[in-house]
Amino acid sequence: MDHSFSSLIKQQFQEAQTVLTTFLTEEKNTEAIAQAALLMSKALRQGDKVISCGNGGSHCDAMHFAEELTGRFRKDRPALAAIAISDTSHITCTGNDYGFSFIFSRFVEGLGRPGDILLAISTSGNSENILQAARAAREREMKVVALTGNGGGQLAALADVEIRVSHVGHADRIQEVHIKIIHILVLLIEQQVLIPPLI
Numbered sequence: 323m324d325h326s327f328s329s330l331i332k333q334q335f336q337e338a339q340t341v342l343t344t345f346l347t348e349e350k351n352t353e354a355i356a357q358a359a360l361l362m363s364k365a366l367r368q369g370d371k372v373i374s375c376g377n378g379g380s381h382c383d384a385m386h387f388a389e390e391l392t393g394r395f396r397k398d399r400p401a402l403a404a405i406a407i408s409d410t411s412h413i414t415c416t417g418n419d420y421g422f423s424f425i426f427s428r429f430v431e432g433l434g435r436p437g438d439i440l441l442a443i444s445t446s447g448n449s450e451n452i453l454q455a456a457r458a459a460r461e462r463e464m465k466v467v468a469l470t471g472n473g474g475g476q477l478a479a480l481a482d483v484e485i486r487v488s489h490v491g492h493a494d495r496i497q498e499v500h501i502k503i504i505h506i507l508v509l510l511i512e513q514q515v516l517i518p519p520l521i
């Protein structure tokens with residue numbers, strides 16, 4: 323193999339490893355994940371739902387999260403109420419008629435109810451459509467769980483629970499930790515909804 327390829331590949335894995343290790347070293351991160359999982363489990367057990375959203379790769383993460391709750395993760399259990407904002411007819415209509423900043427908030431306005439949770443995913447914490455969604459959720463007395471990166475951006479202040487990958491750099495490195503957090507959230511939710519009593 324080309325030597326420069328080989329060293330680039332190894333360097334990419336090493337950087338990813340460092341970002342993950344740094345995240346794991348900060349105790350507040352595991353606490354925030356536990357807090358988010360309990361909030362979501364409680365909402366789901368009460369018959370409320372989780373609405374997730376993100377842009378680009380984080381859009382895929384929002385869908386990945388929701389499908390593991392409505393579909394399946396590790397256990398056979400009843401379907402859970404989660405939905406990613408991913409309907410292209412809604413997104414193109416709202417984007418076209420009101421602006422891209424409102425593609426998520428308008429969905430939250432239509433479907434969000436008090437007690438529901440918004441999972442807002444943004445590596446910069448500054449995507450306007452995500453900020454609008456968080457504002458719309460708060461107005462509806464929903465709780466906001468945010469997956470962020472860098473310095474948390476403006477989203478940090480709009481979140482009830484912020485889980486931040488405090489890596490200042492490319493979105494992809496942050497997303498790689500976000501997907502691990504998502505899988506752990508689903509794992510914990512699956513445990514909590516199946517094993518009474520709720521803690």
Ligand SMILES: O=C(CO)[C@@H](O)[C@H](O)[C@H](O)[C@H](O)COP(=O)(O)O
Binds near residue numbers: 378447452493
């Ligand atoms: O997947 C990636 C990068 O890995 C990109 O598609 C990335 O998600 C997009 O640039 C997003 O628009 C970034 O938005 P955000 O994370 O800053 O809210």
Ligand SMILES: [Zn+2]
Binds near residue numbers: 379494497
């Ligand atoms: Zn990507």
